[in-house]
Amino acid sequence: MAIALTEHAEELRTLDQLTPRQIVAFLDRHVIGQHKAKRAVAIALRNRIRRQRLEPELAAEVTPKNILLIGPTGVGKTEIARRLAQLAGSPFVKVEASKFTEVGYVGRDVESIVRDLAAAAAEKVRAELQEQVREKAKRSAEERLLDVLLPVPRHAEGAEPAEKAREAMKASREKLRAALRRGELEARSVEVEVREKPPLMLKALGGNEEFSSQLQDMLGGLMPGRGRRRAMSVAEARDVLQREEEARLVDEDEVARLARERAESRGIVFLDEIDKIAGREGRQGPDVSREGVQRDLLPIVEGTTVQTKIGPIRTDHVLFIAAGAFHVSKPADLIPELQGRFPIRVELEPLGEDELCRILTEPKGALLRQYQALLDTEGVALELTPEAVREVARLAMETNAKTENIGARRLATLLEALLEEVSFAGPDGGPRSHRVDAADVRDKLAHLVRDTDQSRFIL
Numbered sequence: 001m002a003i004a005l006t007e008h009a010e011e012l013r014t015l016d017q018l019t020p021r022q023i024v025a026f027l028d029r030h031v032i033g034q035h036k037a038k039r040a041v042a043i044a045l046r047n048r049i050r051r052q053r054l055e056p057e058l059a060a061e062v063t064p065k066n067i068l069l070i071g072p073t074g075v076g077k078t079e080i081a082r083r084l085a086q087l088a089g090s091p092f093v094k095v096e097a098s099k100f101t102e103v104g105y106v107g108r109d110v111e112s113i114v115r116d117l118a119a120a121a122a123e124k125v126r127a128e129l130q131e132q133v134r135e136k137a138k139r140s141a142e143e144r145l146l147d148v149l150l151p152v153p154r155h156a157e158g159a160e161p162a163e164k165a166r167e168a169m170k171a172s173r174e175k176l177r178a179a180l181r182r183g184e185l186e187a188r189s190v191e192v193e194v195r196e197k198p199p200l201m202l203k204a205l206g207g208n209e210e211f212s213s214q215l216q217d218m219l220g221g222l223m224p225g226r227g228r229r230r231a232m233s234v235a236e237a238r239d240v241l242q243r244e245e246e247a248r249l250v251d252e253d254e255v256a257r258l259a260r261e262r263a264e265s266r267g268i269v270f271l272d273e274i275d276k277i278a279g280r281e282g283r284q285g286p287d288v289s290r291e292g293v294q295r296d297l298l299p300i301v302e303g304t305t306v307q308t309k310i311g312p313i314r315t316d317h318v319l320f321i322a323a324g325a326f327h328v329s330k331p332a333d334l335i336p337e338l339q340g341r342f343p344i345r346v347e348l349e350p351l352g353e354d355e356l357c358r359i360l361t362e363p364k365g366a367l368l369r370q371y372q373a374l375l376d377t378e379g380v381a382l383e384l385t386p387e388a389v390r391e392v393a394r395l396a397m398e399t400n401a402k403t404e405n406i407g408a409r410r411l412a413t414l415l416e417a418l419l420e421e422v423s424f425a426g427p428d429g430g431p432r433s434h435r436v437d438a439a440d441v442r443d444k445l446a447h448l449v450r451d452t453d454q455s456r457f458i459l
Contacts, residue, residue, distance in 0.1 A: 018045070018046070018088075020043055020045075023041075023042035023045055023084070026083070026087050027080060027087075030363050030364060031076045031079050031363070032351075032355050032358045033076070033355050033358075034075065034076050034080065034349060036347075036348075037069055037076070037077070037080055037346045037348055038080060040067055040344050040346045041080060041081070041321065044064060044065060044067060044319060045084060045087075048064070048265075048266070051317075060316075063303065064317060064318070064319040064320070065343050065344050066301065066320040066321065066341055066342045066343070066344065067321045067322070067342065067346065068274070068322045068324075068342040068345045068346070069081075069321065069322070069323040069324075069346055070325075070331065070345060070346065070348065071323075071347060071348030071349070072327070072348075072407055073325060073405075073406050073407055074405075074406045074407020074409040075348045075349070075350065075407045075408070076348065076408070077348060078094060078270060078272065078323070081094070081268065081270040081323075088266065089124075090262070090266040090267060091117055091120040091124060091259075091263050091267045091268070092120060092270070093113065093117050093120055093268075093269055093270070094270040094272060095113050095116065095269065095270070096272050096273045097271050097272065097277045097293065097297070097322075098273045098276035098277060100112075100277075100293050100296070100297075109296070110293065110296045110297050111306045113269055113271075114263075114306035114315060115306065115308045117263050117267045117269060118259060118308035118310050119308075120263075121267065121310075122255055122256065122309070124262070125259045125262065129250045129255060130246040130247075133249040133250060134242075134246065137242050137246040140245040140249075141241035141245050142177070144192075144245075145237055145241060146176060146180070148190050148191070149176055149188075149190060149234075150169075150176050185234045186233065186234050186235040187233055187234070187235070188233065188234045189232070189233060189234075190234055191230065191231050192241065193229050194228060194229075194244070195244065256310035260310055260311050260312075263318070264316075264318070267315075267318040267319070268319045268321065269319070269321070270321050270322075270323065271297075271320060271321070271322040272322075272323050272324075273323075275325055275326045275328075275329050277290040277291075277294055278290070278294075278324070278329040278331075291335060294334060294335045294338050295337075297338065298335075298337050300315055301315070301338070301341045301342075302341060303315055303317075320341075320342070322342055331345065350407075351407050353390070353393045353394055353397050354393075356396050356397065356408060356411060357390055357393040359411065360389050360392065360411060361389060368384060368415070371415060371419055375422065375423070375426055375434075378426045378427055379432055380422065380426045380432055381432065382419070382422065382436070383433075384436045385437045385438065388437050388438050388441050391438040392418065392445075395414060395441070395445050395446065396410040396411050399414070399449050414445055417444065417445060417448065418440075418444050422434050
């Protein structure tokens with residue numbers, strides 16, 4: 001029997017219980033509209049679950065059906081991919097295709113996508129394993145802190161402390177432990193020895209970030225960080241020592257093994273602005289380089305092995321979600337081989353006034369709720385009437401039509417201008433309650449929308 005969708009993905013008993021309908025329901029709480037795109041990514045995620053149930057020989061042949069999302073900025077392309085990864089607990093990276101350069105040029109190479117995915121997977125796995133050893137690390141850190149607060153007295157070599165001295169020392173330590181747990185020693189200053197990473201002494205020729213990082217790792221293995229005594233409060237020392245203990249208790253080989261497995265079988269890469277590299281040879285300008293980037297991307301999307309810090313990662317079963325506005329180009333301008341690797345294409349719908357109204361109020365992290373929560377921290381209650389919300393959405397539509405269409409992102413600029421005075425005066429003891437109606441919205445914002453030239457710069 002299907003289970004109900006809960007507040008967080010972690011509350012679902014197992015990932016393989018997620019149905020496409022539940023996945024869409026989860027996305028509905030964070031992204032307004034775009035039902036076709038949500039269905040496409042829900043099916044893609046469910047197919048991953050189905051693949052895990054196949055015989056290994058057949059499962060190896062089943063590759064993800066990558067998705068191309070087509071639509072203007074600000075309609076939810078990135079948010080759909082990001083929330084999908086959050087629900088699935090998948091390693092996720094978002095990259096802009098326009099930032100990469102063809103092999104042989106100075107800049108980021110496309111293999112850094114896989115290295116970023118590996119790093120994201122390792123970070124997620126490490127955090128989970130640290131959570132598992134947290135209680136043990138906390139106890140070890142407490143013992144180390146007690147050793148600093150109450151050093152064991154030295155005795156003559158080979159001599160044993162007297163029984164009474166041992167009992168007194170134990171009693172003092174337990175008394176100190178109780179005070180430590182009650183928080184009575186938080187401000188006391190102590191000196192603890194902390195391990196510090198060696199500085200990066202060399203930088204790769206041309207400023208290659210990836211090579212510099214690999215060089216740092218190599219030097220770190222040859223010259224591990226030295227211990228240095230630092231003065232800090234007991235509260236700070238506890239945190240430092242606990243982090244050190246967590247790092248000591250986590251097996252980095254296990255981190256690398258699990259991270260490789262997750263990156264390869266569950267990784268999601270969001271390739272934004274893919275329309276910016278849609279170009280063919282034979283044209284003037286940078287189009288040849290753009291096609292070069294496409295050809296470099298092709299083996300990554302098709303399936304290849306990339307060396308990373310955690311070991312070799314195969315990309316055969318990584319899900320790639322590409323996105324672009326395609327205002328001045330079209331998907332057919334991509335090289336045929338790359339087009340064929342994105343068989344599922346979804347055109348996202350432009351946002352209307354109703355969708356913008358819902359975006360302001362309905363999602364869990366709705367923009368209006370964010371402003372209300374921020375002002376509430378200073379005791380200021382903010383209310384926008386339904387008519388005011390509708391007016392903000394209408395003005396956002398009008399501004400997008402007159403200037404660049406940036407979709408829902410326009411709402412943030414309008415709300416910032418609308419609430420500037422309230423936000424500025426909030427900490428200074430101004431009115432504790434603000435009710436904004438449609439007339440207030442028009443008074444504050446309508447002149448910006450009417451003045452198209454000014455709107456281009458302000459909004």
